[in-house]
Amino acid sequence: MSKMIGASEQPLICTPLVGKKRENVLGELADVLAKKPDIIEWRADFFEEIDQTDRVINLAKEIKEMAGDIPLIFTIRSIREGGQPIPLSDEEAIELNATICRNTKIEYVDCELSNKKEHIQYLRKIAAENGTRIVASYHNFDSTPSQKFIAQKLEEAEQYQLDVAKVAVMPQKLEDVLTLLSVTLEAKNRLKIPLITMSMGKYGAISRMIGGVFGSALTFAVGAKSSAPGQVPIEDLKTVLEVIERSMKSK
Numbered sequence: 523m524s525k526m527i528g529a530s531e532q533p534l535i536c537t538p539l540v541g542k543k544r545e546n547v548l549g550e551l552a553d554v555l556a557k558k559p560d561i562i563e564w565r566a567d568f569f570e571e572i573d574q575t576d577r578v579i580n581l582a583k584e585i586k587e588m589a590g591d592i593p594l595i596f597t598i599r600s601i602r603e604g605g606q607p608i609p610l611s612d613e614e615a616i617e618l619n620a621t622i623c624r625n626t627k628i629e630y631v632d633c634e635l636s637n638k639k640e641h642i643q644y645l646r647k648i649a650a651e652n653g654t655r656i657v658a659s660y661h662n663f664d665s666t667p668s669q670k671f672i673a674q675k676l677e678e679a680e681q682y683q684l685d686v687a688k689v690a691v692m693p694q695k696l697e698d699v700l701t702l703l704s705v706t707l708e709a710k711n712r713l714k715i716p717l718i719t720m721s722m723g724k725y726g727a728i729s730r731m732i733g734g735v736f737g738s739a740l741t742f743a744v745g746a747k748s749s750a751p752g753q754v755p756i757e758d759l760k761t762v763l764e765v766i767e768r769s770m771k772s773k
């Protein structure tokens with residue numbers, strides 16, 4: 523049964539693929555599938571042939587075929603939000619996302635809220651026409667902005683009528699992790715769309731385990747290779763999530 527973001531009380535576990543070449547991506551996919559994640563993210567900014575649309579589409583189709591029922595997120599993370607340097611402009615990256623929507627059955631594409639308004643609206647239109655959902659994202663690899671700022675980012679995703687809002691921020695101290703969890707809980711009670719939030723790095727690792735309790739619908743874990751600091755191995759995360767679920771059911 524495929525699991526869509528926000529459809530269940532329990533947070534979904536997503537494992538990223540970060541290979542540079544087709545063989546690496548498919549090798550990672552085979553490793554990751556054995557660990558049974560709920561969702562898989564292809565971080566296409568790591569793919570060295572990202573500027574060759576046909577290659578990207580063909581590999582996306584291969585990943586989809588191999589992943590079967592497991593939903594996919596197609597992500598081009600920009601360098602300004604912690605991604606790899608790629609030879610595509612923001613506009614070309616949006617167009618590649620649109621091409622993914624038109625030509626594959628991938629369930630989700632990631633779209634950074636730092637993109638131009640008209641580009642976001644264009645991608646929303648193409649995604650809607652093709653039944654693809656958009657994960658609207660904001661990342662800060664340096665610090666944790668104020669609660670108000672993070673809340674605004676989550677709200678922006680809903681205002682754009684996108685499908686999921688995601689925020690990943692870097693804590694400098696444990697209080698920053700509390701800020702992220704607190705804004706998640708508050709936004710979860712206020713907004714209609716599902717949220718994905720995480721605090722990164724060593725302090726933030728705990729948020730990847732308990733974020734679901736505060737309203738994060740998905741958490742990223744290492745299946746084959748990590749795509750961001752603080753991600754926990756999927757085996758450990760599954761154990762922790764099971765313990766949390768059991769504890770919260772008991773009286």
Ligand SMILES: O=C1C[C@@](O)(C(=O)O)C[C@@H](O)[C@@H]1O
Binds near residue numbers: 565688
């Ligand atoms: O947005 C995110 C979240 C993330 O940065 C993390 O911290 O787990 C990992 C990325 O691959 C993904 O696109």
